Amino acid sequence: MTTSTTPIDAFAAEWQEWHHEHEARLSGPHGFLAITSLRWLGDEPARFPDAPGTWSTGDEGVTVVLDDGEELVVEGAPVRGRYAFGVIPERVGVNAVWGDAVIEVAKRGGHDILRPRHPDTPLRTGFNGTPAYTPHPRWRVTGRYQTFARPKPTTVGAAVEGLEHVYNAPGRIDFELDGQALSLTAFPGHGPDSLIVLFTDATSGVTTYPANRVLQVPPPDADGFVTLDFNRATNLPCAYTDLATCPLPPAENRLPIAIEAGEQIPYERR
Known part of the structure; x- marks a missing residue:
């Protein structure tokens, strides 16, 4: 016995493949479901439990000061001590790697923000599509x-x-x-x-x-x-x-x- 694929079946199969890829990006190790907090940076230096260093922003952009033993990897290069990300354009972000986590530094609505992304966050690990x-x-x-x-x-x-x-x-x-x-x-x-x-x-x-x-x-x-x-x-x-x-x-x-x-x-x- 032979079966034939209808145009609607083919359309649905193509959509299913696309949707699977879309969900894989969303739920990836550092996708949006891995975000653990949303931090609004200001000129007063601040530390956060889900990111290394002390963070602030001002006229010269976002800056982090890392303690001894703390390290980020930015664009493939390890950084220690004080590091300036500079002025980040609107709707642009920089990802700094911290162990198995990624620290997103971005600008949204004119504000500099920090969004750590950890692979083990429950929203991501419990995602069912x-x-x-x-x-x-x-x-x-x-x-x-x-x-x-x-x-x-x-x-x-x-x-x-x-x-x-x-x-x-x-x-x-x-x-x-x-x-x-x-x-x-x-x-x-x-x-x-x-x-x-x-x-x-x-x-x-x-x-x-x-x-x-x-x-x-x-x-x-x-x-x-x-x-x-x-x-x-x-x-x-x-x-x-x-x-x-x-x-x-x-x-x-x-x-x-x-x-x-x-x-x-x-x-x-x-």
């Missing part, structure tokens, strides 16, 4: 990318109360779903010419995380068309931990329809 809707091609749609005349500074809130993020939105994506014309403001993605969209929809707070979901969008083609595969809408780290500073979607990205695709509320938040 993220529930998601059954993937289906109907949630994979084509949109038209419209570039703004100039990038539009867009201020959005954050998972941390009182914090704001500012993105230079390069354009918007117009698309149609279930016969309804919709639009999403896009922010710069992680790769050249790629985009991301932060959004909520009618499932938010019901079956999906209430604050936000994110969708990675490949670069537009030569005619300005992009693919929106909502099956690959994922949670941001704040869906799993309160130790994240994730941005919230701009007001215009609150979709009035139910996007019953992509990741759902994590088990950790249920």
